[in-house]
Amino acid sequence: MVILSFVGAVGLAQMPFGATGNSADFTKAAKTNSILKNTLRWKWGKQQKGWYLYVPLLQKTLATEAGPDSAEFAEKVAGYQRIKGLRRSGVLNQTTLFSIIKHWQSKRIRPIYEAKESALLTAPITNFYDPTRDLELLKVDRTAFDAYKRMIDDADKALNEKNGESGPYLSIISSYRSPAYQASLRKKDPKANRAQLAYRSPHFTGRALDIYVGGEPVTTKDENRAIQVKTQAYLWLVENADKYGFEPYFYEPWHWEYVAP
Ligand SMILES: [Zn+2]
Known part of the structure; x- marks a missing residue:
């Protein structure tokens, strides 16, 4: 409902x-x-x-x-x-x-809040793009993860059917990031992209997901985004993600936010 x-x-x-x-x-x-x-x-x-x-x-x-x-x-x-x-x-x-x-x-998350620990779950690492990702970095808002799972199941089904393939099309690059972790990213790489440096990141909520859609995972160079916005995974998300409560950040083809209640 x-x-x-x-x-x-x-x-x-x-x-x-x-x-x-x-x-x-x-x-x-x-x-x-x-x-x-x-x-x-x-x-x-x-x-x-x-x-x-x-x-x-x-x-x-x-x-x-x-x-x-x-x-x-x-x-x-x-x-x-x-x-x-x-x-x-x-x-x-x-x-x-x-x-x-x-x-x-x-349509994006606003205001940005910090997730309560109780609202987060640790998602199975099989959902992530990097199979060696730190276990501390697998947290996602529970409601958002439920919706994400429904969404990628349908995406995989639709795209596999279309292409006569089997296997996953979508995976998570990055989900919940704590303010402390975000600060450490800033310190480590002052030249990282704007979103990674953000002081008020939607990733604090646990409801923002960076989803691998192709190309270099999270690079805003126009040449890279030109590749990403043509992939089947991205085009499927643009067409369908809102049905699952997700809205895009237009500038970053990989960044999607769960905005349903
Ligand atoms: Zn993001």
Whole structure:
């Protein structure tokens, strides 16, 4: 029932983006999008170039399978802009991108709290990407782990069926991290990525999971993320994770947060 009521919550994906006009009106916007996809300048921590890395998430949010260069995609962008009171151009410009990012960010765990020891369980190491991982680092929030198990069972089933294979597709890179452990990471590697250095990490809650989706496990280099956002594991998560209560951090294809009650 928890899952049903979660899915039933009104999200943008359920909002009516259609009926915003004739697709032909958006041919020009589509052309602009095909350029901005690779060139739009914006800042997220550092200077970013284009939004091509977020196409699967954008398609999910805009409820379309249409490619980012298509008039249909531009029309969906215009539908989003209409709902948000933005200029209805169909062009995925900086204002629209930041509006969508704000929407994505609003679904994440907040406020960040520190997990009570009693809320955590030690997950079997077979669920982890690194079979030699320290036993102290296998803790996960109980409810989140239940949901994760249901999710990966379904993911493995779906992907194995599709590919005629058997075996696991998803595993956990990192789960609960205590404030003390996070501080030790900071000390050990001051040049680690922003999330690893965070003073208020969602990993404190035990409900944030870094899930291996391909490529280098947790590297934000664009070339690496370009590989990750094309893997079957990632695309399956984008399409389905919300049904299990998980929401992504758009910038890190591996980082998923359990946000259901
Ligand atoms: Zn993470």
